[in-house]
Amino acid sequence: MTPLVTPVLAEIDAGATAWVLVSAALVLFMTPGLAFFYAGMVRSKHALGMLMQNFFAIGIISVLWALVGFSLAFGDGGGWIGDFSMIGLKGLGQASASLPGYVGDFGLVIPVIAFAAYQMMFAVITPALITGATADRLKFSAYVLFISVWLILVYAPIAHWVFSPTGWLFKRGALDFAGGAVVHINAGIAALAVVLVIGKRRNWRKEPMPPHSLPLTLLGTGILWFGWFGFNAGSALGANGLAAQAFMNTHLAAAAAMCSWLVAERVKGGHATTLGAASGAVAGLVAITPCAGFVGGLSPLVIGGLAGAICYLALSLKTRFGFDDALDVVGVHLIGGILGSLLVGVFADTKINSLGADGLFFGGGFSLLGKQLLATTVTLVYSGVVTFLIAKSIDKTIGMRISEEDENTGLDLSQHAETAYSFGGRL
Amino acid sequence: MTPLVTPVLAEIDAGATAWVLVSAALVLFMTPGLAFFYAGMVRSKHALGMLMQNFFAIGIISVLWALVGFSLAFGDGGGWIGDFSMIGLKGLGQASASLPGYVGDFGLVIPVIAFAAYQMMFAVITPALITGATADRLKFSAYVLFISVWLILVYAPIAHWVFSPTGWLFKRGALDFAGGAVVHINAGIAALAVVLVIGKRRNWRKEPMPPHSLPLTLLGTGILWFGWFGFNAGSALGANGLAAQAFMNTHLAAAAAMCSWLVAERVKGGHATTLGAASGAVAGLVAITPCAGFVGGLSPLVIGGLAGAICYLALSLKTRFGFDDALDVVGVHLIGGILGSLLVGVFADTKINSLGADGLFFGGGFSLLGKQLLATTVTLVYSGVVTFLIAKSIDKTIGMRISEEDENTGLDLSQHAETAYSFGGRL
Amino acid sequence: MTPLVTPVLAEIDAGATAWVLVSAALVLFMTPGLAFFYAGMVRSKHALGMLMQNFFAIGIISVLWALVGFSLAFGDGGGWIGDFSMIGLKGLGQASASLPGYVGDFGLVIPVIAFAAYQMMFAVITPALITGATADRLKFSAYVLFISVWLILVYAPIAHWVFSPTGWLFKRGALDFAGGAVVHINAGIAALAVVLVIGKRRNWRKEPMPPHSLPLTLLGTGILWFGWFGFNAGSALGANGLAAQAFMNTHLAAAAAMCSWLVAERVKGGHATTLGAASGAVAGLVAITPCAGFVGGLSPLVIGGLAGAICYLALSLKTRFGFDDALDVVGVHLIGGILGSLLVGVFADTKINSLGADGLFFGGGFSLLGKQLLATTVTLVYSGVVTFLIAKSIDKTIGMRISEEDENTGLDLSQHAETAYSFGGRL
Amino acid sequence: MKLITSIIKPFKLDDVKTALREAGVQGMTISEVQGFGRQRGHTEVYRGQEYTIDFVPKTRVEVLVDDDEVDAVVEVLVSSARTDKIGDGKIWVTDVASVVRIRTGERDHDAI
Amino acid sequence: MKLITSIIKPFKLDDVKTALREAGVQGMTISEVQGFGRQRGHTEVYRGQEYTIDFVPKTRVEVLVDDDEVDAVVEVLVSSARTDKIGDGKIWVTDVASVVRIRTGERDHDAI
Amino acid sequence: MKLITSIIKPFKLDDVKTALREAGVQGMTISEVQGFGRQRGHTEVYRGQEYTIDFVPKTRVEVLVDDDEVDAVVEVLVSSARTDKIGDGKIWVTDVASVVRIRTGERDHDAI
Numbered sequence A, B, C: 001m002t003p004l005v006t007p008v009l010a011e012i013d014a015g016a017t018a019w020v021l022v023s024a025a026l027v028l029f030m031t032p033g034l035a036f037f038y039a040g041m042v043r044s045k046h047a048l049g050m051l052m053q054n055f056f057a058i059g060i061i062s063v064l065w066a067l068v069g070f071s072l073a074f075g076d077g078g079g080w081i082g083d084f085s086m087i088g089l090k091g092l093g094q095a096s097a098s099l100p101g102y103v104g105d106f107g108l109v110i111p112v113i114a115f116a117a118y119q120m121m122f123a124v125i126t127p128a129l130i131t132g133a134t135a136d137r138l139k140f141s142a143y144v145l146f147i148s149v150w151l152i153l154v155y156a157p158i159a160h161w162v163f164s165p166t167g168w169l170f171k172r173g174a175l176d177f178a179g180g181a182v183v184h185i186n187a188g189i190a191a192l193a194v195v196l197v198i199g200k201r202r203n204w205r206k207e208p209m210p211p212h213s214l215p216l217t218l219l220g221t222g223i224l225w226f227g228w229f230g231f232n233a234g235s236a237l238g239a240n241g242l243a244a245q246a247f248m249n250t251h252l253a254a255a256a257a258m259c260s261w262l263v264a265e266r267v268k269g270g271h272a273t274t275l276g277a278a279s280g281a282v283a284g285l286v287a288i289t290p291c292a293g294f295v296g297g298l299s300p301l302v303i304g305g306l307a308g309a310i311c312y313l314a315l316s317l318k319t320r321f322g323f324d325d326a327l328d329v330v331g332v333h334l335i336g337g338i339l340g341s342l343l344v345g346v347f348a349d350t351k352i353n354s355l356g357a358d359g360l361f362f363g364g365g366f367s368l369l370g371k372q373l374l375a376t377t378v379t380l381v382y383s384g385v386v387t388f389l390i391a392k393s394i395d396k397t398i399g400m401r402i403s404e405e406d407e408n409t410g411l412d413l414s415q416h417a418e419t420a421y422s423f424g425g426r427l
Numbered sequence D, E, F: 001m002k003l004i005t006s007i008i009k010p011f012k013l014d015d016v017k018t019a020l021r022e023a024g025v026q027g028m029t030i031s032e033v034q035g036f037g038r039q040r041g042h043t044e045v046y047r048g049q050e051y052t053i054d055f056v057p058k059t060r061v062e063v064l065v066d067d068d069e070v071d072a073v074v075e076v077l078v079s080s081a082r083t084d085k086i087g088d089g090k091i092w093v094t095d096v097a098s099v100v101r102i103r104t105g106e107r108d109h110d111a112i
Ligand SMILES: Nc1ncnc2c1ncn2[C@@H]1O[C@H](COP(=O)(O)OP(=O)(O)O)[C@@H](O)[C@H]1O
Pocket: D007, D034, D035, D036, D037, D038, D039, D040, D056, D058, D085, D086, D087, D088, D089, D090, E026, E027, E028, E029, E030, E062, E063, E064, E065, E101, E102, E103, E112
């Protein structure tokens, strides 16, 4: 066993630290959850490929985050990008460590290293979200190269602008509690950009591509929902009333979105499906993410209710415009993220969070809505363009996509020389 | 990122808040866990139907809880039922929020909104428990209607009586630490009532109905066990010695019950089965639920040991009396819940919890046992009768049950137009 | 509901208590995680047998731990073994409870009962680790007897020596933050000893024995990673900077090991496999376990990077020396554990943990390395020899192994009269 | 000898098995197949996209019999597998040149 | 009547089904099989250990036809299942003594 | 040509495959089946309820051969699949009218 007390800054709050550490663990757990959520939806010959893309994001992104990502996102290099002052997590272990911009109202009551670990988990899951759109056709080596570059060129800057108090969008007063813009809009538009580069799956809309294991998808849903409490309520960075409010909002939005998605399905499709329940819940979780710590009362029910129905309708975009967003990252994360980011401007309430602002329905007029619109647009344009360029250049050089024969064989055998299941009574 | 401190009442304890928020997340996670625990035991053609019933309980019950359930359960409308003072969670977001009856010894050291979220998860899983008994034959629409009405007419009142300090059974001194009566006896007798209304599965006891995936059931068991720490130890509503004691009791009872169930199996059936290990653990967790914060020492081993063996023997009730309780909700939750509620009256010890009482073996005589018997009987009668009436009226109107042909096809295709698995090398 | 405050010692820290209770729950969750990790790798006819061995370890070990194990490990009977002062957890429920040796710098700020519960989870998972090596051929009854005896004769003493401040290795200054020696070296060498007793699986290296479900193995990996934060960061026994540092170290080592394992695979085998990603992560988690609270900066990346590559190379040991360590407990836990324990002597840094020591690279010279080498050797010899004797005597009496016919049939049917899956559209 | 192959509805398997047993059939081999025919398949919906599944799960039952038992066994199969709904399936009979029991090497009649 | 059995590559099933349908075939029965032949299998690697899997996933398609349709149907099968790569599979035709439709008891030609 | 169908114990598949290969057989098709016969099934217990499973997992091995090779191949099958325990399985031989190799359109002897 071990010593239990190390010199920590006086104002470190043990309860807050416990909560943020738990939250970091919960957010880490979300990436395997996402892996199962996605993998269940692909055909079994591609299941391991999907699982691997998500699991390996934990590996490579975490290493790059510690080496340089965190410093670029949360260092103070002016509003546009961080700096190299904390590369290799330099100095964060010290009890005396502090973080640029996190002073006064924003002062941290947890160890900086805990904050860095917590943020690391966000950096991991964001590129992983993209894999849903590109399912069944990415070359593994190209994927690894892509997310590595993307972390540095796309994620880190946007995280700096929006999350860091020294970032220009943060300074402008754009509100993003837990990553509506940084995580969901960002990953959603990036997914669309990559899909435009790599094109459709072989036989898309010609042959059926049913989910190979919905129980696996529901397992992912359960883990994602569970982990999302860390994602949203953990973003309060304290164990207090705000965290509790964000927790409640997160849950209610997911529940309401599940209901509205199923109603929409029932009205349009005739059946309420389990995949619909899962998708609706995730849509609600996405939409509430930017709002979680700024809204209260029944607002989460409205936000979730809108998200479920609107994201369901957004599914048809891909068929209308003919891009093969395999597992609907655009329909759920992009649309849901935009919706949530804008609704902050409508439902934000300073009675819930004095450091936030009042939205349209809470006497704040259009000012906040404008800022949200700005943050949304900036994220869409920057992430969309830069991601497209990254994907295009990788495609032109080593190629982003596997051969048609490998696509027939499946990612599992062609990329990883493995088979997901062998149930056979054979042996 | 975001502001971290909101004005909170002075006496809010960050450690307690962190623990209760984590516990709420853990209890939420139990419902997917229950879904897998049950779904693994049904045939694959019914697996999604089972998963859906459990997942959708999270959706619909959470919404209803926020709208009216919480207020009915924890408002102060006198001993019999709460009131409408907190519908739509009115005012709970305020730092100044307080809850009727939670004063003095029972004063909350966590934000009221955290308490409301925590209790919401109990309201979600309780009706979900019923789905084990009614497996493979419920019409989805009827199910949704049923649990919605049931939450209001059955769960909310009983939660008020037993959990709320203003409830009449609470005032009488009946002890239920985390829901032996409110959750397990309640759901167990309700399950029996519904089964009596809807009748047996087609070919019950004629054709074999083996579990389609025991690994899925064991996954559910693992999640349930993990989440149950939030369920029981979280009910201490603080991060203190009582929470730690409840944590230890919960684990030891589950472990002891697993052992005694397997011994009973070995003696009677010849084999110690994995499903038996899972079932025994759950039986122990059920039985310790009402006792968790009132007993200590080796009492949990005795309570768990009894629960494992007795619940195993109780399995034969359904064949003896010929009701098709498909996944043994009666044998495990009803019998286990009754056992635990009564054993509080035997093993409760004020040295463990000064606000509890002393049981038969700890110098308290029969007085507490009498109160426990009262709470048990009241719950059995009220829930049994009202649930039967609800189920009967739904059955008479829209019908609770699917057609025989749909039963042959399975819930998955007939209710949700989906198939759980498609492993085929086909594509 | 329930009283929330019980009389607790003044210095109990609610944040620390919350964190340790969560950590205990996380470590409990690791054993099901391990069950899935292993079960996915065996053929489906042996899957339940593997799951059962792991789940039942929770049952039997927890009971024995409460009855006598904890007292033997953490009582004060001199440096060699604890005593019987706390059998049946005697007196631990009292707020006044204290633990021998946990004073001054090592004073507990959490309830002793919480510490006992937390340690219980370590005692559970350690023998469970062995089941990976002995897969597909252990008789269930013999297994139960084996781990029961092993807990008392092997685990309890070693835990006392290394973890308890009154233990002789602890007093000598050997450092083991979360169980490199007590858990991983111990289980790893024990696994080898048992394998030498029971021999190879029928047709080992003659017929293919591919994993039956890698998604199940990846589920286990995700749960293990998630739970390991409780395992390592929880060992700080407080919610403070040290816990945060241990958390960060744990994650980075796992990530780095995943990367280096895959690179090694790619170089040697040509393919980066999902099983490799999972195995690499676990190897890194194993290696960082003893170091987690003593190292900082980029050390975890180096430790993890070494672990991934070295453990991958160590896989070939079993073929070289011809012992059938079915799921590579030796390659991953024994080698990874030794590596980590020795690297404490290289990377430990008193700037990270003032109560630790400085390693070779941090100005401490060879002194700490020597102590680590001692603890490693002692664990190898004691556990190896005693485990061999236990296994041998059980084998000579009731027999450790199932018949060849049962091996053909599989553990599931022969030991537990169950089948893991029945997907058939049959019914 | 003859091989009688029949394609039946999966949930009728237990009835068929029992009937064959009572009719004195000593053994049979079954396997899972999927059928396409007059009986239409079903529609599945995933995220609003409809898939028509043409193939219906069926069970194949194969029975080796002596020539003189063919008609009797076919009769049993028809009556026990019948539900009078579309998709009840087919039975076909093919000639078998020889049969061997692996365990004993017995041939033809003795091997059945 | 004849039974035409063919072993094809799984991903060609949809093409084959469509082609047979257009050729007026009313029904068929398919099942999953594994094939061994000139087309080599593949290698899988688990923890550095290589397994050579000799068997390749294939789909069996069985069609009962009247004698006069045999050549036409075989033609359709060949053209629709063909990829000109090793492993395209085999077709074999066996004689069928009689066919019965379970639902109606109809026999032979009418039963197909 | 002839089609030799055999039902064997799953764990003997590797031996059978190797033996056939050595005997010069170029290809085969296998599938999972369940058998009912003299070899009794087993009992499973779930929550104290016993289920008797009559069907035993088996593997079907199908080999197309020229007429003159039939006896040799049957011999190989018998010897390699045999364990002398009940349930070793059956082998039956049926006549094949014609065989086609999809890839080339080759027929009969050349197609095997
Ligand atoms: N021509 C055929 N060749 C092979 N199998 C057939 C053929 N026609 C039907 N079948 C099999 O018989 C099953 C039932 O046939 P179907 O036409 O659906 O109903 P019915 O048996 O009542 O005519 C099909 O699912 C298929 O498996």
